[in-house]
Amino acid sequence: MKLRFAPSPTGFLHVGGARTAIFNLLHARRHGGRMLLRIEDTDVERSRQRHAEQIISSLQWLGVDWDEGPVYQSDRLEIYRERAEELVAAGKAYRCYCTVEELEADRQAAEHAGKAYRYSGKCRALTDTDLDARADMQHVVRFKVEPGAIEFHDLIRGDVHFEAELIDDFVLLRSDGHPTYHLSVVVDDIDMDITTVARGDDHLSNTPKHILLFRAFRAEVPTFAHLPLILGSDKKRLSKRSGATSAEEYRDMGVLPEALFNFLVLLGWAPGGDRELISCEEAARIFDLRDVNKSPAVFDVEKLLWMNGQYMMRLSAEEIYRRVTPFLGENPPPLETLRGVIELNKSRARTLKDLAEVMHPFLVSDDSLEYQPEAVKKHLKGDDMVPRMRELHDALARVEPFDVVSTEQALRALAESKGLGAGKYIHPLRLALTGRGASPPIFDVAVALGRQRTLARLQRLIDSLPSLMASASVPSS
RNA sequence: GGCGCAUUCGUCUAGGGGUCUAGGACGCCGCCCUCUCACGGCGGUAACACGGGUUCGAAUCCCGUAUGCGCUACCA
Numbered sequence: 001m002k003l004r005f006a007p008s009p010t011g012f013l014h015v016g017g018a019r020t021a022i023f024n025l026l027h028a029r030r031h032g033g034r035m036l037l038r039i040e041d042t043d044v045e046r047s048r049q050r051h052a053e054q055i056i057s058s059l060q061w062l063g064v065d066w067d068e069g070p071v072y073q074s075d076r077l078e079i080y081r082e083r084a085e086e087l088v089a090a091g092k093a094y095r096c097y098c099t100v101e102e103l104e105a106d107r108q109a110a111e112h113a114g115k116a117y118r119y120s121g122k123c124r125a126l127t128d129t130d131l132d133a134r135a136d137m138q139h140v141v142r143f144k145v146e147p148g149a150i151e152f153h154d155l156i157r158g159d160v161h162f163e164a165e166l167i168d169d170f171v172l173l174r175s176d177g178h179p180t181y182h183l184s185v186v187v188d189d190i191d192m193d194i195t196t197v198a199r200g201d202d203h204l205s206n207t208p209k210h211i212l213l214f215r216a217f218r219a220e221v222p223t224f225a226h227l228p229l230i231l232g233s234d235k236k237r238l239s240k241r242s243g244a245t246s247a248e249e250y251r252d253m254g255v256l257p258e259a260l261f262n263f264l265v266l267l268g269w270a271p272g273g274d275r276e277l278i279s280c281e282e283a284a285r286i287f288d289l290r291d292v293n294k295s296p297a298v299f300d301v302e303k304l305l306w307m308n309g310q311y312m313m314r315l316s317a318e319e320i321y322r323r324v325t326p327f328l329g330e331n332p333p334p335l336e337t338l339r340g341v342i343e344l345n346k347s348r349a350r351t352l353k354d355l356a357e358v359m360h361p362f363l364v365s366d367d368s369l370e371y372q373p374e375a376v377k378k379h380l381k382g383d384d385m386v387p388r389m390r391e392l393h394d395a396l397a398r399v400e401p402f403d404v405v406s407t408e409q410a411l412r413a414l415a416e417s418k419g420l421g422a423g424k425y426i427h428p429l430r431l432a433l434t435g436r437g438a439s440p441p442i443f444d445v446a447v448a449l450g451r452q453r454t455l456a457r458l459q460r461l462i463d464s465l466p467s468l469m470a471s472a473s474v475p476s477s
Numbered sequence: 478g479g480c481g482c483a484u485u486c487g488u489c490u491a492g493g494g495g496u497c498u499a500g501g502a503c504g505c506c507g508c509c510c511u512c513u514c515a516c517g518g519c520g521g522u523a524a525c526a527c528g529g530g531u532u533c534g535a536a537u538c539c540c541g542u543a544u545g546c547g548c549u550a551c552c553a
Contacts, residue, residue, distance in 0.1 A: 008553045043552055100551070107550095116479050116549075140551050157482070166480055166549085174551040181553045205481055205548035228483075228546095235545070263489090266502090270490055274501040293490080296546065300488045303503040313516070348515045358514090375513095408512090426512040438514035 001033030003196045005059075005066065006185065008040040009051035012246035013058035015299065016200060016230040016238060019264040021064045023227060023292065024198050026265070028067075029284035036192055037069035042184050044176075047074075058247040062257050063280055071192070073184050080179035083187050083217070084141045084172045092216045093172055095131065095139045096123035119168045141173035143182075143213065150208040155198075155225035155289045162208040170209055182206065186213040189222055198225040198289055201296070225289040228268055228296040238299050250304075254327060254352030256315075259308040267297040277310060309350040317342040320355070327356035333363065340448045344440035361434040362448065366456040371464070375437035377472045379427040386465055389432070391418070392425050393458045402451040404443045411443075432461035 005021040007013065013021075028035040037059070041047035056070060073080075087093035103119070110117035124144065126134075150162045172183040179187070189197060204226045214221045232242025244250060250260050261280055269292050271278050312320065317339045324342070325332050332338075341362045342355075349355035361369060382388070391414055396402075399410040411429070415422045430442045433454060439445055446454045461468075 006553090010553075040553065046552070096551095103551090111478095114478070118549095142551095160481075162481075168549080171551050176551080178551085180551070185553085200547095200553095201482070202547055203553085206553090226482085231546085233488085237546075266489065268489090270501095272491075274491075276489095276502055295483050297490090298488055300503065303489065306503055309516090345515090347517090379513095411512095423512060430513065436513090439512095440514080442512060 001028065001031045001195050002036065002193055003028045003033060003198060004036040004038050004189070004192065004194050005064075006038040006040050006188075006199070007055050008043065008046075008181075009048055009055060010043070010046040011051055012248050013055045013062075014238075014245055015247060015250075015260075015264065017055075018058070018062060018064075018247045018260070019230060019267055020198065020200060020227055021059055022062070022261060022264055023225075023269075023287075023289065025064050025066070026280075026284050026287035027196065027198060027225075027289045030287050033195070034067040036071065036194070037066040038071045038188060038192070039069075039073065040181065040184065041072060041074045042077075042080075042178050042181065044074075044178060054248065058251075061251060062247060062261055068192075071188070073179075073188065076184075076188070077178065079191075080184050080187055081173065081177060084179065084183060087143070087172070087216055088141060090216075091144070093141050093143050094124055094126070094169075095134075096142045096169075096171075097126075097134050097137055097139045098123060121169055124169070138175045140171045140175050142169040143172050143209070143216070145169050145209075145212060150211055152207065152211060152221070152224060154204075154207075155196075155223060156228075156292050156294060157204070157226055160204070160207070164208065164212065167208060167212075182209050182213065186210050186217070186219075190214070190217060190219040194222050196223045196225065196289070198227060201226045201229050225292070227292060228294060230267060231296050231298045233298060233300075235298065243299070243301055254324075254354065254356070255304065255308050256311045256323070256352070259311040260304065262311075263304045263307050267299070268293045276307070305350040309347075312349065312352070312355065313347040315346070317346075320346055320352075324352045324355055324359075327352050328359075328363065338362075344444055344448060348440065361436065361439070366453055367460060369435045369457065369460070371431060371435045371461075371468060372437060373472070375431050375435070376468050378437060379431050380465065380469050380472060382424075385428070385469065386462060388418075388420075388424065389428060389458060389462045389465070392429060393455060393462065396446070396451070396458065397455055402447065402454075404441075404447050407446055408443045428461070429458070432458045 003024045005024045007017050025035055027033070037056070039052045041052065052070070052072070084093060088095065106120060107117045123142070145164055145167045148164045150164055152160055154160050170182055171180050173179055207224055211221055230238050232238040234242050236242070238245055244253065247260065251257070258279070262278060265278065265283050266276065269287065271283065271286060318335065320342050321335045321338055341359055345355060345358045348358050392411065395410045395414045396407060399406050411425050412422050415425050426442055430436065430439050430445070433439070433442065433445050433449060449457070
């Protein structure tokens with residue numbers, strides 16, 4: 001068994017394409033087959049080498065590891081021409097000299113008449129003398145579609161039926177000598193011994209053309225599996241309008257490749273047994289294209305983000321450090337100083353980018369911490385703020401050892417001695433240490449910062465108290 | 478327009494004639510945990526598109542309608 005993923009390099013790796021690649025990989029792994037990567041760049045107008053490279057690097061990032069290739073169709077142009085000529089020689093294809101303008105006029109006419117446009121087929125009837133007379137003229141090669149029923153069994157859709165009468169004599173070779181998709185895909189699937197073609201649903205209607213070509217080449221027709229499309233939240237084909245569409249964008253957002261992989265695998269397929277989290281290896285043991293759903297699935301970013309959070313909190317601090325570093329800006333601190341900070345924050349973020357954000361207070365210097373206005377307004381209240389914070393400062397300066405249990409005991413003892421709730425100290429302390437109203441458990445934060453920095457931040461808050469409270473009480477600007 | 482495909486909670490899905498007063502997950506709501514925010518735990522909200530058949534019995538099989546999507550290029 002051999003499968004292939006065959007993207008055209010006209011843009012980034014679309015998440016729909018990513019899922020197609022994943023399903024191909026999984027099916028190959030499950031059945032002990034191989035997987036080929038083929039770049040379908042026969043459209044010179046739209047294909048770009050840099051896109052091919054981006055797609056390849058996105059696949060690698062995602063963990064889709066193919067066995068053969070990448071093969072570039074642009075390296076095989078001569079082969080497609082030869083095969084088209086073979087079909088012409090065999091009377092299964094013919095040269096067509098109709099111009100784009102003529103065809104367009106026919107199309108217009110058909111439209112005005114309210115009828116479905118079909119290629120007239122007039123070049124089918126060209127005689128040898130006609131052909132000799134036009135030998136030098138630009139032309140395309142068209143496939144001669146003979147009437148008849150075309151049926152095939154799709155792994156996902158089941159039995160599908162088409163009538164060849166409704167299929168135009170489609171172009172195989174363009175006037176510039178480049179093959180169309182229909183020709184190159186079939187020639188390659190034959191030459192590369194592809195046994196199973198799993199591709200997007202948008203190719204279902206093209207399949208009869210391909211079957212006709214396989215027959216014309218006297219080749220065995222592969223098994224097809226047409227995957228349902230991935231939709232945006234607007235129920236339309238996933239597009240920019242409904243959110244990020246490329247694997248790269250999710251990577252830049254701080255989504256883990258294994259989370260995106262897991263999420264995509266679950267779009268149209270379920271491992272059974274109420275399972276949600278599944279690794280590539282586990283999926284490769286039980287996945288089968290035959291179990292894929294027929295109906296399109298909406299890409300729900302919320303669920304992806306939840307899943308990403310699940311993966312993040314299960315990773316070790318070392319692993320997260322390696323991945324979050326790119327989001328930390330210039331000169332990220334070494335692993336050892338961040339290990340504890342990561343442990344404290346990893347269950348509080350859904351993406352690496354979010355994680356970098358919640359880690360921010362731990363990364364800045366004590367005197368450049370910013371205080372969030374809402375938190376200031378909420379927690380810096382009362383005429384006794386300055387003495388209250390001084391007492392806390394002194395208590396924390398004296399507490400021994402400076403660990404989570406002792407610092408908490410010290411603070412609570414202080415609060416009790418003053419007849420105040422512990423919150424009256426805890427919340428301002430949080431503001432002092434993080435500048436925010438929300439953070440990991442505050443005594444863990446203090447210990448992570450260490451006594452010295454804790455006291456420095458507390459002192460800085462005390463010093464800033466008059467101006468902070470003044471600005472907070474102003475009706476706001 | 479023609480052809481093709483699809484249709485279970487808002488979303489992803491389980492389900493392949495009786496075990497379905499339809500299960501799980503995300504989201505949302507409530508409660509618990511609690512120094513805040515997360516995490517976690519508990520509970521709740523919410524679906525078989527519609528109409529005909531077949532059958533003792535249909536979410537499951539068949540037909541039709543509706544809706545959606547795809548293809549209908551010298552794009553892939």
